[in-house]
Amino acid sequence: MHTGTKRLAGLVALAAVGLIGVAACGTGGGTTGNNNKPTSSPGYAACGTSPDTCNSGPRKDGGDIVVALGKFPSTWNTGSSEGNVVETVEQENLILPGTYIFQPSGKIQWNADLLTAEPQVTSTSPQTVVYHLNPNAKWNNGSPINADDFIYLWQTFNGHDKNIPVVGTTGYDSISQVTASDNGETVTTVYSKTYSDWRGLFTGLLPAWYAKQKVGDLTTDANLEAAFKVWDAPPTDYTGGPYKLSNFQAQQSATFVPNPAWYGKDKPTLKTITFKYITDQTQDIPALQNQEIQALDIQPDQDTVQQLSQMAGVNYEVSAGFAWELLMVNSTSKFLKDPALREAVFDAINAQDMIDKTVKPFFPNAKRLYSHNLFPGEVGYTDVTKTVAPDEGTGNVDKAKSVLQGAGYTFDSGGNLIAPNGGGKVTINFLHTDTQVRDQSGQLVQSYLKAIGITVNDKVTADLGGTLGNFDFDIIQFGFAGSPLLSGNHDVWFTGAGNNFTHWGDPQSDALLDQMTGELDLAKQADLLNQQDAILTKAYVCLPLYQKPNMVVSTNQFINIRDNNAGSYFTYNTQQWGLNASAS
Amino acid sequence: MLVFTIRRLFQAIPILIVASIASFALATISGDPVQNKFLLRNPPPSAQVIATTRHNMRLDRPWLTQYWDWLSGLITRGDWGPSIDGIVIGSAVGHALIVTLRLIFSAILLALVLSLASGIVSAYRQYSKVDYSFTFVGFVFLAMPTFWIAALLKQGAIQFNNAWQSSFCPGDPTCRPIQTVGEQSIVPPSGFFGVAEDWFTHLLLPTLSLALITYAAWSRFVRASLLEVLNSDYVRLARAKGLTPRRVMFKHALRTSLIPMTTVTSLTIAGLFGGAIITERVFQWRGMGTLIINAINDKDRYVIMGWLVVVGFIVIVGNIIADILYAVLDPRIRYE
Numbered sequence: 001m002h003t004g005t006k007r008l009a010g011l012v013a014l015a016a017v018g019l020i021g022v023a024a025c026g027t028g029g030g031t032t033g034n035n036n037k038p039t040s041s042p043g044y045a046a047c048g049t050s051p052d053t054c055n056s057g058p059r060k061d062g063g064d065i066v067v068a069l070g071k072f073p074s075t076w077n078t079g080s081s082e083g084n085v086v087e088t089v090e091q092e093n094l095i096l097p098g099t100y101i102f103q104p105s106g107k108i109q110w111n112a113d114l115l116t117a118e119p120q121v122t123s124t125s126p127q128t129v130v131y132h133l134n135p136n137a138k139w140n141n142g143s144p145i146n147a148d149d150f151i152y153l154w155q156t157f158n159g160h161d162k163n164i165p166v167v168g169t170t171g172y173d174s175i176s177q178v179t180a181s182d183n184g185e186t187v188t189t190v191y192s193k194t195y196s197d198w199r200g201l202f203t204g205l206l207p208a209w210y211a212k213q214k215v216g217d218l219t220t221d222a223n224l225e226a227a228f229k230v231w232d233a234p235p236t237d238y239t240g241g242p243y244k245l246s247n248f249q250a251q252q253s254a255t256f257v258p259n260p261a262w263y264g265k266d267k268p269t270l271k272t273i274t275f276k277y278i279t280d281q282t283q284d285i286p287a288l289q290n291q292e293i294q295a296l297d298i299q300p301d302q303d304t305v306q307q308l309s310q311m312a313g314v315n316y317e318v319s320a321g322f323a324w325e326l327l328m329v330n331s332t333s334k335f336l337k338d339p340a341l342r343e344a345v346f347d348a349i350n351a352q353d354m355i356d357k358t359v360k361p362f363f364p365n366a367k368r369l370y371s372h373n374l375f376p377g378e379v380g381y382t383d384v385t386k387t388v389a390p391d392e393g394t395g396n397v398d399k400a401k402s403v404l405q406g407a408g409y410t411f412d413s414g415g416n417l418i419a420p421n422g423g424g425k426v427t428i429n430f431l432h433t434d435t436q437v438r439d440q441s442g443q444l445v446q447s448y449l450k451a452i453g454i455t456v457n458d459k460v461t462a463d464l465g466g467t468l469g470n471f472d473f474d475i476i477q478f479g480f481a482g483s484p485l486l487s488g489n490h491d492v493w494f495t496g497a498g499n500n501f502t503h504w505g506d507p508q509s510d511a512l513l514d515q516m517t518g519e520l521d522l523a524k525q526a527d528l529l530n531q532q533d534a535i536l537t538k539a540y541v542c543l544p545l546y547q548k549p550n551m552v553v554s555t556n557q558f559i560n561i562r563d564n565n566a567g568s569y570f571t572y573n574t575q576q577w578g579l580n581a582s583a584s
Numbered sequence: 585m586l587v588f589t590i591r592r593l594f595q596a597i598p599i600l601i602v603a604s605i606a607s608f609a610l611a612t613i614s615g616d617p618v619q620n621k622f623l624l625r626n627p628p629p630s631a632q633v634i635a636t637t638r639h640n641m642r643l644d645r646p647w648l649t650q651y652w653d654w655l656s657g658l659i660t661r662g663d664w665g666p667s668i669d670g671i672v673i674g675s676a677v678g679h680a681l682i683v684t685l686r687l688i689f690s691a692i693l694l695a696l697v698l699s700l701a702s703g704i705v706s707a708y709r710q711y712s713k714v715d716y717s718f719t720f721v722g723f724v725f726l727a728m729p730t731f732w733i734a735a736l737l738k739q740g741a742i743q744f745n746n747a748w749q750s751s752f753c754p755g756d757p758t759c760r761p762i763q764t765v766g767e768q769s770i771v772p773p774s775g776f777f778g779v780a781e782d783w784f785t786h787l788l789l790p791t792l793s794l795a796l797i798t799y800a801a802w803s804r805f806v807r808a809s810l811l812e813v814l815n816s817d818y819v820r821l822a823r824a825k826g827l828t829p830r831r832v833m834f835k836h837a838l839r840t841s842l843i844p845m846t847t848v849t850s851l852t853i854a855g856l857f858g859g860a861i862i863t864e865r866v867f868q869w870r871g872m873g874t875l876i877i878n879a880i881n882d883k884d885r886y887v888i889m890g891w892l893v894v895v896g897f898i899v900i901v902g903n904i905i906a907d908i909l910y911a912v913l914d915p916r917i918r919y920e
Contacts, residue, residue: 066770072870075670081621081629081637082670165636168629232670250679251870253770274770279874280865283765287868290742291749291757292765463615463883465623498631499623 043315043556047563048365051104055315057559059578064272065558067571068284068296072251072277077231078204079157084167086569089204090297091275093571094256095239097145098203099131102567106322106378106484108199113137113264114145121198121520126176127191129198135185136263140239143209147180147187152208152218154178154189156228161221164228171201194518196525197485200567206231210238242268242575251277262575269578288314288553295561297570300551301436302362313556318363320547321565322375322482325437327445327543331504333474335419335426340407342540343389345428345475347403349448350395355546357444358437363549368393372536372544373489373529375482380526384533385544393543397451404452417453427455431473434460438477445475468501476501479548483567486525487517493536502541509535557583585911589904596900600893601655607892608651611885617641617668620883641666654889665886669878676875677890683767684871687863688856690787691794692849698799703806707814708833718803725800730859734793734866738764741789762788767869790867794859798852805848809841843913850906854899 047054069090075083078092097114110118116132137145159169176192191198211227212218218227234248242264243256253276258268276293278284285307287293298304300318308316327349329336336342351368359366369375370383385392391399408420417426430445432438442458449456461467464478480492490513491497495505512532519525536542552563552570559580564570618637622629635644642650642665657663664673702722706715725733741762753759763769763786773782813819814837822832861873868874872891879887 074667080670081633082668159630159632162632165633165640167633170630247771249768249770251874252766252768255770276765276770278765278868279878280868283866283868286738286742287765290745290760290764292760292763294757463620465619465621466615469616469619469623 043554043559044317044552044562047104047317047319051319051562052107054317055554055560055562058581059269059559059576060581061269061579063270063558063579064274065270065295065577066253066274066276066293068278068287068293068298069275070277070279070281070298072279073234073254075232076235077228079166079206079228079231081165081167083232087275087277090569090571091245091254091256092204092235093241093569094243094273094574095235095241095245095259096204096206097137097240098205099201100199100203101572102484102564103572104562104564104566106375106566108484119199122188124194124520127194127198127520129189129191131187131189131202132182133185133187134263137240138261138263139207139209140244140259140261141209142261143207144184145205145207145240146184147178148184148208149205150187150189150202151178151180152211152227153202153206155218155224156206161224163221163225166228171195171197175201194520195487196517196519197487198520200483200485203568205240207238207240242266243273246272253277256574264575266573266575268575273574273577284553285311288555294558295552295554297550297552297563300362300549304551305362308553314553315556316551316553317563318365318549318551319563319565320365320367320375321550321563322484322567323479323548323550323565324369324375324482325477325479325545325548327545328473328476328478328501329541330471330473330475331502331539331541332471333429335423335428336474338407338419339540340403341409341419341426343392344400344403344407344409344452345449345454346389346392346540346543347394347396347400348452349393349445349543351393351543351545353395354441354444358440359546359549366546366549369544369546371530372493372533372542373486374526375547378484378526379522380530382530384530385537388534388537389540392537392540393545395448400452411453415453416455425455426453427457428474429457429459430475430477431459431461431467432477433464434462441477445477471501471503477545485567486522486529489513489529489532490517493532502539504536504539504541506535506539556580559583585908589908592904592907593900596897596904599900600896603896604655604889604892605651608654608885608889609647611883611888612647612650614880614885615883616643617883617885618643621668637668641668654886658893664890667887668882668884671884671887673887673890676887677872677894680870680872680875681894683869684857684860684864684873686767687787687790687794687860687869687871688853690791691798691856692852694791694795695798695802696849698795699802699806702799702803703810704833704838706803706807707810710811715807718807722800722803725796726804728797730793730797731862731866733796734790734863737789737793738866761785764789765868767867767871786867790863790869793863793866794856797859798856802845802848802852806841806845809844810837813837813841839913843910846906846909846913850902853902854895857895857898 043055069087071085071087073083073085073088076088077083078088097111099111099115099119101109101111103109114134114137116134119129119131122128122130133146139145154172154175156164157166157169157172158175159173174191174193174195175189177190179188181188208218211230214230215223215226217223234245236245236248239259242259242262244259245254246257247255253274255272255274257272262268278287281298284296284298285304289311305318308314329342331337355366355368370386371381374381404417410418412418418424419426428449430442432442446456446458467473467476491499493500493509494513495510509532512528516525516528519528550563550565552561554561557580559578560573560576561570564572618634618641622634638644642653645653654665657665662674667673702718706718709715741764745760745762748761749756749759767786769782773779819832819837822836857872860871861877864871864873865877872895875887876891879891
């Protein structure tokens with residue numbers, strides 16, 4: 001017994017020493033130079049200016065990498081509503097080929113491994129797109145990746161059979177015909193109505209040969225319905241990508257090995273890529289410290305960045321993603337239905353101060369976003385809100401008070417804002433989810449609006465979806481996922497659309513949005529969105545704050561891993577991942 | 585005894601039903617799983633997809649009908665209901681239960697051995713240095729929250745692993761004597777000893793996390809209970825009759841003092857399910873803890889209900905077993 005106690009005490013002592021050691025060790029990561037705020041470490045230093053090529057370098061053969069993912073697949077069918085999960089798509093990037101790949105910069109790049117030339121719109125009326133497939137592109141069983149796969153995908157996702165529970169039919173339901181020529185190596189798609197985001201289609205082809213093998217002929221709806229269920233199972237039997245799933249342990253890990261039939265230019269050099277499912281983000285860093293994982297892609301916070309900056313041999317990058325943080329107004333709420341009050345509120349809020357105090361401590365490159373529809377770097381991006389409403393988000397209290405007084409608002413003896421026509425004391429409910437950044441934002445908004453006599457009730461919601469869907473807020477802070485594909489903006493701002501949580505709408509704005517979804521030229525599409533943005537900005541229903549940060553982390557043993565927030569995710573180039581040839 | 589057991593099982597049914605109604609109501613109030621899953625998607629899924637998913641999740645039925653369909657489906661067809669994430673709930677709960685029971689039973693076993701040993705020594709050598717030492721250690725662990733001790737053990741193991749690697753296997757990232765993530769290796773070793781070693785190295789830290797805290801409480805309980813018995817008249821009589829101290833302790837005192845421990849142990853099982861939620865989170869085990877946390881996050885109400893039914897059943901059975909053990913340990917107790 002005595003000995004046992006000693007051992008126990010020794011273990012506790014060991015644990016305590018461990019904690020002290022973790023706190024004390026550290027070689028220092030990259031810093032901005034002022035305030036020692038970490039930004040990125042050397043491997044990723046160029047990602048700010050060259051996001052598509054940073055952290056590149058020569059590889060050497062071999063190596064096993066374990067990558068942490070935050071969610072395990074309950075089904076591998078990413079076309080189903082249950083399986084349409086980012087983490088599952090990130091894994092299927094290794095095995096399912098697609099016509100376009102979204103580059104980290106947002107550039108939509110045609111897949112030169114799968115296609116022999118960039119797909120062309122050969123006609124605009126009706127819209128016709130032609131794909132020329134690489135004759136060497138083959139599935140792992142030797143079957144060519146050809147028109148059969150395009151036709152199968154279209155038939156499954158075009159919504160003609162309501163019994164196939166696909167997560168979405170958008171785009172595929174605009175195609176009237178998919179035809180094969182040149183022995184299946186040329187695919188021609190004809191659209192019944194113009195679809196501007198056609199590049200987002202056929203980005204995850206499924207092997208028609210495998211579906212046929214499982215259910216038989218794919219010309220009947222019954223067999224198409226049965227085939228859709230085939231993709232629920234772990235995809236150990238098929239691959240058209242650089243890797244092949246060799247081992248899947250439910251809820252634990254998925255291990256991929258190189259696909260010997262891979263036809264692409266860059267050959268995989270790693271022996272294995274394993275995705276280990278770590279569902280609690282706070283456990284990622286300890287797993288990295290224990291070398292149980294070598295890479296991860298997460299939402300950063302101050303503690304994580306601080307810990308990483310003190311770890312030797314680990315590269316990381318905090319970058320602006322294609323999601324954005326915003327303040328949204330319910331334009332039908334008791335007080336904020338008045339545009340003048342909305343304008344004053346937006347003028348009084350100091351967005352730059354919010355950024356400086358909430359995200360800058362761990363994301364020093366955070367900048368204000370001045371567009372509701374586009375991100376800096378995208379074709380056609382302009383600082384719309386800065387031009388149209390220069391005082392918005394500047395904390396200009398004088399301007400805000402002047403707008404209010406002009407609209408008939410008064411202040412009582414206690415400095416409280418009183419609405420005109422006996423509307424009473426102005427009180428606003430500010431909602432947000434319970435995160436460190438948003439909690440701080442709530443307090444800041446309280447202080448900004450107190451300066452113009454508005455009482456803000458800072459409230460936390462545990463059910464963001466429900467709060468938005470039921471319009472149970474006056475102002476709400478949350479994040480929206482964006483995309484280089486622009487037509488998604490239609491449903492965010494169109495009157496009464498499913499994702500329009502402002503309750504606001506404008507006929508001219510709606511007309512521009514409709515026009516935008518029918519425009520095939522990306523530059524013209526962006527121009528239409530900028531015009532729409534000007535109308536939206538003047539309505540003061542949404543204040544863009546900043547692009548939300550994302551973070552990729554990898555040990556310096558590995559090279560060519562970089563973040564990709566644009567829609568193809570950080571596994572978009574796993575064929576290039578490898579052991580760093582210049583690492584010791 | 586059989587009649588008693590059956591009666592207790594039947595008595596448990598209304599308790600389970602009331603608990604399930606309360607849980608179903610709470611799960612419903614917590615939010616709409618379809619809204620939670622789809623609302624912020626950009627582009628959003630079509631209205632048809634949302635309607636179909638709502639139908640599949642039975643959300644288009646009245647609340648009471650939803651509950652009744654779930655209950656009747658579970659009882660008559662073994663249908664645990666749909667999951668918003670496409671989880672097959674029955675098998676998911678079964679798998680998670682095996683994982684968690686492995687952890688809980690290891691922790692109970694370790695805690696029992698430690699608490700009995702230290703409790704007996706402390707009681708036998710009351711107010712000695714050994715007793716004070718055990719008392720001190722017990723209170724230290726009693727004061728530690730589960731999540732804290734788990735994190736502490738994990739960080740300690742990481743430091744130990746790194747030191748081990750640099751001493752014995754430099755450059756080999758797989759060289760780790762103690763595992764800190766998951767309940768098994770990515771590629772589990774083959775053979776009995778390989779599997780056993782893999783289990784042990786993964787089980788060590790989570791078991792310690794749960795066991796140390798449980799041990800702390802139990803060791804105090806064993807000590808107090810044993811001291812009470814050791815000071816009782818029948819033990820004094822046994823000593824006066826000339827029985828050896830060993831015989832007095834193990835034949836007469838210990839057995840009696842263990843009777844209240846059966847209640848404590850069975851009641852602790854419920855507590856350990858709670859503790860396992862935190863421990864599994866820290867060590868990324870896919871047990872009942874992870875299952876319920878994910879289900880709550882996703883507002884996956886039928887998974888929540890599945891968890892409740894299984895855990896509720898185990899707690900009730902645990903209590904019945906404790907009652908039965910009472911009779912086994914104490915000949916004076918007889919159930920009619």
